[in-house]
Amino acid sequence: MLIHRFNPNDHFRTMDMLFDAIMPNGRRATNFVRKPARLTLADEEQAFILRAELPGLDPEALELSVGDDWIELTAKRETAVPEGYTALRRERGAYELQRRINLPKRIDQGAVEAQLRDGVLRVSLPKHASVQPRQITIKAA
Amino acid sequence: MSTQTSPQSTPASKTVVHPLVDVLESDSEFLLVADLPGVNKDALGITVNGGQLELEAETETLDYRRSFALGDDVDLDAVEAKLEFGVLEVHLPKRAEAQVRKVPIKG
Structure with a gap:
């Protein structure tokens, strides 16, 4: 998009x-x-995948918490002009976001994995066993 | 200074976007800072050619591209770049003769 x-x-x-x-x-x-701090959520068969573009984010300034069917993300970046420099052009903004994203299904909280690489956060939220698709065997009558 | 020709074979499905940049100036250098989330060092190309600095980077879904005109006062041989946490910093030192120098006055 x-x-x-x-x-x-x-x-x-x-x-x-x-x-x-x-x-x-x-x-x-x-x-x-591109708008900074862009978030996408994908619904895959086994898990929900949350992806956020967070360039220049210090991992210390990122907080994630999850519940049964939600994830909360808090991130903050500040951009300052270093000492001795004057800005000729400034397009990169600071951002501060606090988002709670409700998930349509229950997730397995213990199996959530998050990775921040090259300024992109990727969180894998595996679906809970109770909402995983199950194959039903059909008995021949 | 590198003058490599950039590959033009970009799959049509990738969206070309302008990265957001800050351009800063100090007494001794220009500093270009660009947000390039998702860009790996290997997928980044910086070319200095004929007074133009060209930036090309690829992620799984996007193609970041932007070029900048450089002033005569930039020392092209001393350009340095660093990529960290999806943020690129390009240091463009000024030529010695273009730097501001304080002239001591004898009393």
Whole structure:
């Protein structure tokens, strides 16, 4: 999915976006900017996979807690201009998020695994045995 | 300075996005900081070519691309880059003659 901060008063940008929408992927003149701290949740057969783009996040500044059917995520990043530098352009924002995500099914809390690599958090939330699909054997009558 | 030609064979399914950057300046250098979540060191390419700095990085689903015009005062041979926690830092030192120097005044 593409996310771009839409500004209704920026007509040139709007035109660019309209043209981009009809062009094939590789030929686009303008590029889209991704919103920071993007979250996705995938529902796989065995587990839910939560993925969050958290560039520059210190693992210390990340907190995760899980319940029977929810996960809570707290993360904070600050961006400061280092001493002796002046900013010519600043696009990278600080972010602070506290999100609670309700899961549609019960999970096995003990088997939750999280990994923060290259600024991407990936949490695997295995579904509880009681909600796993079960094969039913059919007796011949 | 490297002048490698970048491979143009990008699968059409990948979305090309601009990474968000900060550009900072000190007396001795320019510092480019880019957010590149999910980018591994091996999937990152930085090319300096004809006064342009080109940034190319790939993740499983995205293609990050952006180029920057460099001033004449950047010492192209001394450019250094570091990638950590999905954040790229490119240090672009200024040439010695472009650096601000305090001239001592004899009394």
